[in-house]
Amino acid sequence: MFRAALKRFQSKWKSYRHRFVPWVVLNLSKNEKTLRQVRGRSKDKLLSDEEVSGSLLKLFRVLRRSHGADHGQQLRAVQSHFLRQVTGDEEQCGGNPVCAHDAMLQSLGFCIDRKPSTLHFAGTGVFVTRGFVPKGATVAMYPGTVYQAYEPILLQSIGNPFVFRCIDGVLLDGNDKGISKMVFKSCSGRDRIGPFMMSDTSWLTATPQNPLAVGQYVNNCSNDWPANVCYQEYDVPDKFPIELRQCLPNINYSLDIQRPLRCVVLVSLRDIKAGEELFSNYFTIVR
Numbered sequence: 001m002f003r004a005a006l007k008r009f010q011s012k013w014k015s016y017r018h019r020f021v022p023w024v025v026l027n028l029s030k031n032e033k034t035l036r037q038v039r040g041r042s043k044d045k046l047l048s049d050e051e052v053s054g055s056l057l058k059l060f061r062v063l064r065r066s067h068g069a070d071h072g073q074q075l076r077a078v079q080s081h082f083l084r085q086v087t088g089d090e091e092q093c094g095g096n097p098v099c100a101h102d103a104m105l106q107s108l109g110f111c112i113d114r115k116p117s118t119l120h121f122a123g124t125g126v127f128v129t130r131g132f133v134p135k136g137a138t139v140a141m142y143p144g145t146v147y148q149a150y151e152p153i154l155l156q157s158i159g160n161p162f163v164f165r166c167i168d169g170v171l172l173d174g175n176d177k178g179i180s181k182m183v184f185k186s187c188s189g190r191d192r193i194g195p196f197m198m199s200d201t202s203w204l205t206a207t208p209q210n211p212l213a214v215g216q217y218v219n220n221c222s223n224d225w226p227a228n229v230c231y232q233e234y235d236v237p238d239k240f241p242i243e244l245r246q247c248l249p250n251i252n253y254s255l256d257i258q259r260p261l262r263c264v265v266l267v268s269l270r271d272i273k274a275g276e277e278l279f280s281n282y283f284t285i286v287r
C-alpha cells in the first residue's frame, strides 16, 4: 500500500515542470487555481529558440558595443563622476559609465529592474520600469549555475529558494549569495576560450551588466495577480557567437558537459506596461 502511494506521489511530482521545491511543498494547496497546465513538453515553448537567440543577440551586441566604447570613455566617466560628486548631481544607472538599461531600452524597447514586490512578505520582485513589453517577448533570464540531473547539489540547495528545476531534471541555482555565489564565480573563472569569458558574473551584484539577468527574483502569481510571464528552456546553439557568450548569466557546474548550455528565459504572456510587476507561475504541470 505504501509503495502504491509512493508511486502515485512520484508520478504527480514528475509532472511538475518548474518548481522551487520548498515553495511548492508549502504553497501548492493554497494556489491550485493558478496552476499552469500544458499538453506536452513541445507545446510549452511560446517562442522558438531562434526568436530567443534573436532578442538576446540584439541586446548583447548593443551591450558589447557600449562596453567597447567604455574604455575610451572611462577616463571621462571618472571625471564626470568626480564632477557630479562635487556638484551633488545624481548619477544614472548605479554609476556605470555606459548604462546597461539604456542599452536594453534601445535594443528591446523596455527596461526591467528589481524593486520591493507589490505583494506583502514577498521580498524583492521584478518590474517593467520603462517602455513597453509586447506579448511574446523575451523579458528576463534566469541566471545561475547549471547542474545536470545526476550532479550533486545538496549543500548548495539547503534553505535555498532559488533552485529552479527544468522538466528534464536539470537544475539552475540562481542564488546570488553564499556558497552558490562562490560556486558560480569559480566555474566562471575556470571556463574561458582564449581571451573570451564564457559567462557573466555581474548578475551576482546589484548592477548586472546584462539587465535581463534578474529573472530569479520574479515572484509567483496569485489569484489576484495572474501570471504575465512564463519560463521557457533555451539551449544555447553552437552557432551562438563566442564573443557574446560573456553576456550569458549561466555556466555549467562541470567542465565536461557534452550538451549545449541550458539557459532559462521568461517570456511575456501578454502586453506589459511600465510600472507593472512580473509574475510567473512556479507550478506548471505537463500532462
Ligand SMILES: C[S@@+](CC[C@H](N)C(=O)[O-])C[C@H]1O[C@@H](n2cnc3c(N)ncnc32)[C@H](O)[C@@H]1O
Binding pocket: 020, 023, 117, 119, 120, 121, 122, 123, 124, 125, 161, 162, 216, 217, 218, 219, 220, 221, 222
Ligand atoms: C525565487 S525567490 C523570488 C525572489 C524573492 N521574492 C526574494 O526577494 O528573494 C522565491 C521566494 O519568493 C517568495 N515569494 C515568491 N512568490 C511569492 C508570493 N506570491 N507571495 C509571497 N512570497 C512569494 C517566497 O519566499 C519564495 O520562496
